Amino acid sequence: MATMQDVARLARVSLSTVSYVLTGARPISQATRDKVLAAMAELDYQPNAMARGLASRRSRILGLLLPMDERGLGATETAFVTGAAAAANTAGYHLVLSPIGVGDLDELRRLASQRMLDGALLMEVQLHDPRVDVLRELSVPLVLIGRTADTTGLSYVDIDFDQTVEEAVEHLVGLGHRRIVYVNHSAETIAEGYGPATRTRDAFAVAMTRHGLEPLMIPAEDSAAGGRTALAAALRQAPDLTAILAMNESAVFGLVGELSSRGLSVPDDLSVISMVTSPQVAELATPALTAMNSPGSAVGRIAIETLLRHVDGGNGEIHQQLLPCALQVRGSSGPPRTGSNTAGNTGADGEQPAVPSTEAARRRAATRRRA
Amino acid sequence: MATMQDVARLARVSLSTVSYVLTGARPISQATRDKVLAAMAELDYQPNAMARGLASRRSRILGLLLPMDERGLGATETAFVTGAAAAANTAGYHLVLSPIGVGDLDELRRLASQRMLDGALLMEVQLHDPRVDVLRELSVPLVLIGRTADTTGLSYVDIDFDQTVEEAVEHLVGLGHRRIVYVNHSAETIAEGYGPATRTRDAFAVAMTRHGLEPLMIPAEDSAAGGRTALAAALRQAPDLTAILAMNESAVFGLVGELSSRGLSVPDDLSVISMVTSPQVAELATPALTAMNSPGSAVGRIAIETLLRHVDGGNGEIHQQLLPCALQVRGSSGPPRTGSNTAGNTGADGEQPAVPSTEAARRRAATRRRA
Numbered sequence: 001m002a003t004m005q006d007v008a009r010l011a012r013v014s015l016s017t018v019s020y021v022l023t024g025a026r027p028i029s030q031a032t033r034d035k036v037l038a039a040m041a042e043l044d045y046q047p048n049a050m051a052r053g054l055a056s057r058r059s060r061i062l063g064l065l066l067p068m069d070e071r072g073l074g075a076t077e078t079a080f081v082t083g084a085a086a087a088a089n090t091a092g093y094h095l096v097l098s099p100i101g102v103g104d105l106d107e108l109r110r111l112a113s114q115r116m117l118d119g120a121l122l123m124e125v126q127l128h129d130p131r132v133d134v135l136r137e138l139s140v141p142l143v144l145i146g147r148t149a150d151t152t153g154l155s156y157v158d159i160d161f162d163q164t165v166e167e168a169v170e171h172l173v174g175l176g177h178r179r180i181v182y183v184n185h186s187a188e189t190i191a192e193g194y195g196p197a198t199r200t201r202d203a204f205a206v207a208m209t210r211h212g213l214e215p216l217m218i219p220a221e222d223s224a225a226g227g228r229t230a231l232a233a234a235l236r237q238a239p240d241l242t243a244i245l246a247m248n249e250s251a252v253f254g255l256v257g258e259l260s261s262r263g264l265s266v267p268d269d270l271s272v273i274s275m276v277t278s279p280q281v282a283e284l285a286t287p288a289l290t291a292m293n294s295p296g297s298a299v300g301r302i303a304i305e306t307l308l309r310h311v312d313g314g315n316g317e318i319h320q321q322l323l324p325c326a327l328q329v330r331g332s333s334g335p336p337r338t339g340s341n342t343a344g345n346t347g348a349d350g351e352q353p354a355v356p357s358t359e360a361a362r363r364r365a366a367t368r369r370r371a
Numbered sequence: 372m373a374t375m376q377d378v379a380r381l382a383r384v385s386l387s388t389v390s391y392v393l394t395g396a397r398p399i400s401q402a403t404r405d406k407v408l409a410a411m412a413e414l415d416y417q418p419n420a421m422a423r424g425l426a427s428r429r430s431r432i433l434g435l436l437l438p439m440d441e442r443g444l445g446a447t448e449t450a451f452v453t454g455a456a457a458a459a460n461t462a463g464y465h466l467v468l469s470p471i472g473v474g475d476l477d478e479l480r481r482l483a484s485q486r487m488l489d490g491a492l493l494m495e496v497q498l499h500d501p502r503v504d505v506l507r508e509l510s511v512p513l514v515l516i517g518r519t520a521d522t523t524g525l526s527y528v529d530i531d532f533d534q535t536v537e538e539a540v541e542h543l544v545g546l547g548h549r550r551i552v553y554v555n556h557s558a559e560t561i562a563e564g565y566g567p568a569t570r571t572r573d574a575f576a577v578a579m580t581r582h583g584l585e586p587l588m589i590p591a592e593d594s595a596a597g598g599r600t601a602l603a604a605a606l607r608q609a610p611d612l613t614a615i616l617a618m619n620e621s622a623v624f625g626l627v628g629e630l631s632s633r634g635l636s637v638p639d640d641l642s643v644i645s646m647v648t649s650p651q652v653a654e655l656a657t658p659a660l661t662a663m664n665s666p667g668s669a670v671g672r673i674a675i676e677t678l679l680r681h682v683d684g685g686n687g688e689i690h691q692q693l694l695p696c697a698l699q700v701r702g703s704s705g706p707p708r709t710g711s712n713t714a715g716n717t718g719a720d721g722e723q724p725a726v727p728s729t730e731a732a733r734r735r736a737a738t739r740r741r742a
Binding site: 004016019022050061064075078085099111115224250254287 | 375386387389390391393394395396397421422424430432435439446449452453456457460465466467468469470471478482485486487594595596621624625627628629631632651654655656657658659
């Protein structure tokens, strides 16, 4: 294996010059620097990764800043992470998984000021995310998975929540549903300004209003128990509801289970659509959930590719991309039981269904269970 | 901020000596080296992370070698990863998520020979895992999450599959179950020698035989559809079965769904226990699954703590630890319907239950549905 002495000999410079190229201890002219780097390449000199990082001024390490709580990652977020790790690896970079949230700014400042990271991906982005300011201050290239409120000058990859909600509502309205409840993340999460929660809330209001329908919404804790509670609240507030659109991946399982416990059948008594969900998760439920399929690993891959363009500088213009979730109809959506609201009847007249189908179903179920 | 010149001045050495301490281009005596490092500390010199890595001969980067496929990570594995990332971060280390499996040995060799990693955690460990040989050859400290067949001289943290299976079988036998089927990973996964699959297979055979019971086993593809198919096969092979123990986290959801589709109730007609499962996942099902709770993030944390002892060298003796999964009884296990097999009747006599309860339940369900 080639040594630093070999490099110095071939480049016809002193050993200390090679060393300075690596450490930056003294300024070295670009011409000399280029000679040294060329010699390293010719000799296939495999420096210590740290030495190479100094020489190239690249650590070849990218940070994935992802706050983690005890709950861990959902399947959808995990796909973002694995997509990013695979793409970084393909490009010859390493992805450091850093549990750095908006409360860990000192840690982030230390990491960034030591030039450990050539660039950073931010996950769990808040509408006003101070991590962005820290990274900008220290000139670390960054890409968001998600979006801040003001995205001027920021590259991001995110789900197209507007289109996703609109397509889900279209599907339900097209089937004849008019009383549709949106089950969002928790009230706390919405209040904190978590983008997916606030964006889907607004998009649902727009989509339903456009159809002349009332945008009923219920928050749910991020758990099966949260889903059960949300279903109970939804049935109290809208006993005539025939469809649920749910953002909360954990809650939707509790919700479907609670429907079954109450003797209500999916989709005959109630249609359920799960938002931004991986096919693997959608297929765990019985019946398998009609869902807006998450673009999954593509989100992480595109984010890394964008970040590397910023790191390389050459083609580093701002890139903002929204990825739609594709509707996949599985077993949990169908026309409402009453049949009075057909696909043709989707105008903006705001009329209520003639028969409160869920109530009817509940009566049927009670009868069935007594049998 | 302090510069390398400041360090040279305080340590009373030349700038090139400081540079050589960082790059290792020339050997520097331990005394001089110590003087330079002391000066860096006194001045709170914040070198570039790469320079610091060279000086300390530590990258402060640990690798998590985790092969990833399109399927992504299950919730249980994700908890291992997030536990490891948090523990590394607490110790001032960075965890690189590297999608390196047994087929990526060149990539691993490159990573290791460049001294990018101070140490490595291996996940998805095969019984004969060539990644272990590569890392040992290149003297990279390593810890397994999982186990190879021969663990001589290797540190590992793994689930105690023997105890976990035994406790699950005890619970079912104690409730009066005698016809119990074990739903394992897929036949391919078992054939590949994936530890969790082969170890639980063997432990189930031992535990059932000890009770004088037949160890019925069915493989299942790692999906909800796989669980449905496995249930059908189990009911064909053992129409009188009253309990299922399932290893396969995805399959168990399909299995429970298929039971419900067939009009069979859990746990009245069939008890189900999910092995090595996170509470979050267990609670998604309806009823919530009685499960052997995965130790979750503790696995990742203990693995990192062990690895850092190896990296530090001081207290780096081999550490082999098995973590049990604790039984948590939720809604999916109860006594078998017939009541003929009570807790007292758990001897090794091998008798069959008097009434094939599942058959009876199926008849009841058919009646119910016709009503």
